[in-house]
Amino acid sequence: MTLRVIAIAAMDEARVIGAKNALPWSIPEDSRRFFSLTKGHAVLMGRKTYESLPARFRPLPQRRNLVISRSPAQLAQDSGIEVHTCACELIDSARSGAYALPSDKLWIIGGEQIYRLTLPYWDEIELTLVSGRHEGDAFFPEFENNFTLVGEEVHEGYKFLRYLRV
Ligand SMILES: NC(=O)c1ccc[n+]([C@@H]2O[C@H](COP(=O)([O-])OP(=O)(O)OC[C@H]3O[C@@H](n4cnc5c(N)ncnc54)[C@H](OP(=O)(O)O)[C@@H]3O)[C@@H](O)[C@H]2O)c1
Numbered sequence: 588m589t590l591r592v593i594a595i596a597a598m599d600e601a602r603v604i605g606a607k608n609a610l611p612w613s614i615p616e617d618s619r620r621f622f623s624l625t626k627g628h629a630v631l632m633g634r635k636t637y638e639s640l641p642a643r644f645r646p647l648p649q650r651r652n653l654v655i656s657r658s659p660a661q662l663a664q665d666s667g668i669e670v671h672t673c674a675c676e677l678i679d680s681a682r683s684g685a686y687a688l689p690s691d692k693l694w695i696i697g698g699e700q701i702y703r704l705t706l707p708y709w710d711e712i713e714l715t716l717v718s719g720r721h722e723g724d725a726f727f728p729e730f731e732n733n734f735t736l737v738g739e740e741v742h743e744g745y746k747f748l749r750y751l752r753v
Contacts, residue, residue, distance in 0.1 A: 652668040
C-alpha cells in the first residue's frame with residue numbers, strides 16, 4: 588500500500604490560518620468538506636490544534652487522531668488519541684508499513700508548526716483559499732514552488748484548490 592500524505596488547510600490571501608488558537612472565520616461548507624474528506628483516515632495534528640477543537644469534536648470522531656507533542660505525559664488523560672513526539676519518524680514508519688494506519692491516506696491537519704515540520708512529506712494539498720485578509724498569528728507555509736494546481740472549485744468568498752507535488 589502506497590501512503591498518500593495530504594495536507595488540508597484553509598488560508599486567507601495573507602496566508603493566515605489561525606488567530607489566538609482558533610480559526611479566524613466560520614465556513615460551514617469548508618467544515619463539512621473537511622469532515623467528509625478525512626473521515627475513516629488518520630489525522631495528524633499539533634497539540635495546540637488538538638486543544639483548539641471544540642469539545643464535542645475532540646478527538647475528531649471516526650478518524651484515528653494522532654497528536655504531536657514534546658510532552659506526551661500531559662495528554663495522557665485524554666482518551667481516543669495517540670500522542671507522538673516526532674511527526675517525521677511517525678510518517679516514515681507509516682510509509683514503510685511498520686506503523687499501521689487505517690487507510691492509505693494520512694491527513695496533515697495543522698497547525699502552522701506541524702505544517703512546516705511535515706511539508707517535505709506532503710504528496711497533495713487540499714487548500715481552501717479564503718477571500719480577504721484577516722488578523723492572525725498562525726500562517727500557512729510557502730509551498731507553491733514544489734506543487735502544481737490540479738483542481739479549482741470557486742465559491743462565494745472562498746475557493747477549494749487541489750495541488751499535487753511536482
Ligand atoms: N485554517 C486551518 O486550516 C487550520 C488548521 C489547523 C490549525 N489552525 C490554526 O493554527 C493555530 C495553531 O497552530 P500552531 O502552529 O500554533 O500549533 P500546532 O502546530 O497546532 O501545535 C504546536 C504544538 O505541536 C507540538 N510540536 C511542534 N513541533 C514539534 C516538534 N518538532 N516535536 C514535537 N512536538 C512538536 C508542540 O506541542 P507541545 O507544546 O505539547 O510540546 C507545539 O506546541 C491555531 O490558531 C489553529 O486554529 C488552522
